[in-house]
Amino acid sequence: MDGALLRTLTPAVTAILVRRGADFATAEDAVQEALVEAVRVWPSDPPRDPKGWLVTTAWRRFLDGARAESARRRREELVEAEPAPGPAAGTDDALQLYFLCAHPSLPPSSAVALTLRAVGGLTTRQIAQAYLVPEATMAQRISRAKRTVADVRFDRPGDVAVVLRVLYLVFNEGYRATGEVDLAVEAIRLTRRLAAGIDHPEVAGLLALMLLHHARRAARTAPDGSLVPLAEQDRGRWDTAMIADGVRVLQAALARDRLGEYQAQAAVAALHADARTAAGTDWVQIVEWYDELVALTGSPVVRLNRAVALGEADGPRAGLAALAELDGSLPRHTAAMAYLTERAGDPATAAALYARAAAAATDLGERDHLVRQAARLNTRLRG
Incomplete structure (x- = not known):
């Protein structure tokens, strides 16, 4: 049994069911039932078209549930409209699932969790471990996300920028998360798949x-x-x-x-x-690229990074002058000022700034690094 193949096919099969009219949560349940059946059947009777087999089996599971749960006209129409079994194409179906999971109506945390669950094929337990939250909490977050997008239909182009922002959030979380799933690697895998299809x-x-x-x-x-x-x-x-x-x-x-x-x-x-x-x-070129980023985004964080790069290219005082134009409450502003102040030859002030930046840091690794920098300078001053 090729687990990697199943994991790769799952989002496309889910998207096909949603496109055919299944709501998101029910489609995912039907696909999970089809996967269980695949684990049972495939080792002794492997299909020639794995994706087509999963689509057919999952659709039948969905129809079984539709018949059992409701006699509403819409679901009766879905039963009558059962497509013929056969090879399942549709690279676009998997892409649409990216857009659904990164729907603008979802908060970023929910979009990330739903993407990892539906597109990445991770279990709720794995996602909860990665984000250091109880499994029940993550299950509620994913359930709420599914309810939010339950009635969304693929009737307009998705927003690529939203999808990319969600994938970038997954990647950045990879440097903090723990557990059996490496979120940074997962983000790269998902982005490769997206790049192959768009x-x-x-x-x-x-x-x-x-x-x-x-x-x-x-x-x-x-x-x-x-x-x-x-x-x-x-x-x-x-x-x-x-x-x-x-x-x-x-x-x-x-x-x-x-x-x-x-x-x-x-x-x-x-x-x-x-x-x-x-x-x-080549700090001069880096400053030029930050100029491009400032023009593209206007982001204060980009301006802060540009100030540090300018301090490397034109000297620390030029960097400090650029920092002085920015809001001092920006994340890492004090840390950047400490670094450039030390390079400008004022270790006493830099040590105090490092200590202040450490007290404000929310990431434990970053806080530890800043404390070490302050201690290093204080030791030198005492010596």
Whole structure:
């Protein structure tokens, strides 16, 4: 029994049932019953068309339930309209499921959970473990999401930007989550599948960004679990094959000349990946890409990152001047100021800023790193 095949086929089969008229929750239940039947039957009698077999079996399970639960006209019409069994095409069906799970009516947390459940094929327990919440809590979140999209029909194009934002949230959560499922790897897998089915440069841009960031993962933490800043990472531990893959995907996207924020972010990541040493980083080009990102998004967080890059390209005082123009309550503003202040030659002020940034940090790894920086400078000052 090929579990990976079943996991890959599940979202497309679910989407086909929804397109035929099943509500989302009932469609997913019917597909789960078909999967149970596949586990029982396939080892001794494998089908020639696995997807078609699953569609036919799941549709029949849905119809059985429809007949048993309701005699309403709509469901009677669905029974009469049973499509003939046969090979199931429809790459678009799986894409529509992405759009359904990332529907604008859902809050981000629910969209992420529903995407992992319906598109990723993860169990509720696995998703709950990854997000460090009780399984019952996650089950309620997913049930509410299903009810919200129950009456949504595929009668208009989905919003690619919303889908990409959900996938990016999954990827970022991968650096904090624990459990048997690696959410960063799962996000890359889902984004690859999306890129294979939709010709959109920003989908490729997000895939490239994920690959380039994930290539540095092994070097991002020390043996004791503490964070290792980019400048101090052992670049020999970076995954060069993944970097090459990310650069290839990015170059193809940029060649389309339809720049978007994920492509621009990936370009920044590619410049970091291209540098053999931290000192060899092309900070001037990075600032130029941040200028593009500011023009695309106007994001204060992007402006903060640009200020740090400017501090590397033109000196710490230029970076501090750029930071001074931004809202001091921005996340990581104080940490960025501490870093640039230290580089500007004021370790005492930098130590106090690191301590203040640590007190405000919400991520434990980041807080630990900032505490270490403050302690390092205070030790030097006392010596």
